[in-house]
Amino acid sequence: MKLIPEISNNQQQLKTWRQAIHANPEIAFKENQTADYIEKILIGMGVTVHPRLAGTGIVASITHGNSGKSIGLRADIDALPIDEQTGLNYCSKNHGLMHACGHDGHTTMLLGAIQYLSETKNFDGSVYFIFQPAEEIEGGGEKMVQEGLFVKYPMDAIYAMHNWPGIDAGHMAIKSGPVMAAFDCFDIVVHGKGGHAAKPHLVKDPIIVAAQIITAIQSITSRETDPLHSIVVSITQVQGGDNYNVIPQSVHLKGTVRSFSTEIQERAEKSLRRIVDGMCLANDVKGELQYQRRYPATINHSKETDFARQIAQEVFGEDKVILDRDPSMGSEDFSFMLNQCPGSYVWIGNGDSAALHNPQYDFNDGILDKGASYWVHLVEKFLKQA
Numbered sequence: 001m002k003l004i005p006e007i008s009n010n011q012q013q014l015k016t017w018r019q020a021i022h023a024n025p026e027i028a029f030k031e032n033q034t035a036d037y038i039e040k041i042l043i044g045m046g047v048t049v050h051p052r053l054a055g056t057g058i059v060a061s062i063t064h065g066n067s068g069k070s071i072g073l074r075a076d077i078d079a080l081p082i083d084e085q086t087g088l089n090y091c092s093k094n095h096g097l098m099h100a101c102g103h104d105g106h107t108t109m110l111l112g113a114i115q116y117l118s119e120t121k122n123f124d125g126s127v128y129f130i131f132q133p134a135e136e137i138e139g140g141g142e143k144m145v146q147e148g149l150f151v152k153y154p155m156d157a158i159y160a161m162h163n164w165p166g167i168d169a170g171h172m173a174i175k176s177g178p179v180m181a182a183f184d185c186f187d188i189v190v191h192g193k194g195g196h197a198a199k200p201h202l203v204k205d206p207i208i209v210a211a212q213i214i215t216a217i218q219s220i221t222s223r224e225t226d227p228l229h230s231i232v233v234s235i236t237q238v239q240g241g242d243n244y245n246v247i248p249q250s251v252h253l254k255g256t257v258r259s260f261s262t263e264i265q266e267r268a269e270k271s272l273r274r275i276v277d278g279m280c281l282a283n284d285v286k287g288e289l290q291y292q293r294r295y296p297a298t299i300n301h302s303k304e305t306d307f308a309r310q311i312a313q314e315v316f317g318e319d320k321v322i323l324d325r326d327p328s329m330g331s332e333d334f335s336f337m338l339n340q341c342p343g344s345y346v347w348i349g350n351g352d353s354a355a356l357h358n359p360q361y362d363f364n365d366g367i368l369d370k371g372a373s374y375w376v377h378l379v380e381k382f383l384k385q386a
Contacts, residue, residue: 001170002315003373006119007112014368017041018108019090022363025079025097025104028134031056034077034107038131041111045118047129050153054143058131059153062117065124071382072128072158072341073113073375074334075106076135085359101356102163105363105371107131109161112372113379123383128153134333137183139294141333150340157304158343159378160334161371165356167349169367172312172374173322174346176305180298181230181258182265183331184291188213188276191286194249203247207240209283210251214238216275217255224271231268232258232329258329260297298335298345305344311378312346316370330356348374 007014026034035056042049042060050059056077084091084098092098114129130149134140167173190213192206214235225231233255240251257268269291280287312321325347334345348371354361 001317001370002377003369004116004376007116007372007376008369010112010115011369014108014112014372015365017111018104018363018365018368021104021107022099023090023093025092025094025099027081027097028078028136028138028140029055031077031133035131035133038077038107038111042114045115047114047118053147053149054133054140056133057140057144059149060114060129061126061153062114062121063126064121065385067124067383069125069383070128070153070155071125071379072130072153072155072343073110073379074130074132074158074160074337075110076103076132076140077107078103078134078136078140080136080357082357082359086362088362098359099363100358100361101136102350102361102363103135105163105365105368106161109368109371110375112368113375116372116376117379122385123380124385125383127379127383128155137294139333139336142336145336145340149337155341157382158337158341159304159308160337160343160345161348161374162332162345163350163363163367164347165350165353165361167322167347169349169351169364170316170370171320171322171349172316172346173325173349174305174309174312174344175323175325175327176300176302178260178297178299179327179345180332180335181232181260181327181329182293182297183295184257184265184268184293186255186257186272186292187290188253189288190251190253190280191288192249192251194247197245197247200247204283204285205247206249206251206285207247209279209285209287210238210240210253212279212283213253213275216279217272220268220271224267225264229264230260230329231264233268258331260327265293295331295333296335296339298332298338300344301338301342304342307382308344308346308378311381312374315374315377
């Protein structure tokens with residue numbers, strides 16, 4: 001493994017940064033303390049820190065030489081609304097909030113790379129370091145793009161890295177094309193006529209209709225989508241009723257749709273509308289559907305992904321770079337950046353840890369120097385000096 005000795009020797013500092021961020025998690029667009037902490041470290045390194053984007057989003061940069069080439073590296077900084085159950089001595093101090101997806105580790109790996117690059121400057125061009133807020137559901141990546149990320153800081157390519165439980169530490173998975181699914185969400189409200197549970201003939205029961213809708217929705221995957229294409233439609237919340245003896249006035253369903261193409265997204269939305277309208281009409285009740293397209297699919301560009309593969313194989317070894325891992329039906333708002341700039345999103349193994357978004361998850365500090373070394377080699381090769 002071709003790790004950078006100076007980074008590996010600084011592993012204790014990396015752990016200190018990571019665990020400090022872990023202990024103070026903040027959720028979407030409220031990462032004020034986290035952003036201040038990151039900026040303080042960056043200023044201490046002597047890198048240029050630019051005005052914030054998306055409220056708490058940070059862009060820092062180093063320019064050396066005059067090639068005119070540029071590269072962007074992105075890490076996410078927000079946490080999740082989860083009660084931590086790890087019992088670690090650096091566990092969350094903020095009740096109900098937790099770094100359960102490893103964004104604390106992603107931030108630290110990028111900081112480790114910046115520290116080395118700021119000292120050595122063994123490249124010719126500009127490197128932009130992006131610390132993005134609100135990756136979890138709220139679309140901080142889209143917000144940064146809307147506020148001029150690529151207009152203010154033009155980049156030839158942009159890269160991101162996410163830890164992945166179940167992939168061995170010291171391994172990396174890289175794939176061209178779709179790697180993370182599009183994320184849509186929907187709300188369905190069935191408006192019936194409530195009343196006494198002992199007199200069902202006098203009501204229009206929204207629970208019965210909601211149950212029929214839930215069952216019918218399953219056919220979108222099983223009977224309306226090519227089996228060779230991927231889609232997941234899930235009902236994740238059912239809200240209705242307060243008492244044993246009262247049939248409620250309405251029922252509220254919430255759910256998500258995951259897919260890899262706009263064609264499937266459009267078909268799924270049309271199917272949902274048809275099912276809701278049809279079931280409500282058949283049962284003489286009223287229905288509402290609100291459908292939101294949150295994140296597009298994360299689709300890696302082939303040229304940039306091939307370059308990332310070469311670097312990963314140099315750093316980790318060819319036998320430790322996985323090229324055939326299936327895409328994930330999870331979503332990632334780095335997709336908004338890839339829609340504007342060529343680049344690639346890779347997975348670094350977190351080992352045998354708890355799953356992402358689990359209250360017992362913790363980022364593996366043993367891979368901090370591995371991820372940081374990958375970033376450095378990527379920059380130095382992309383901006384190779386003449």
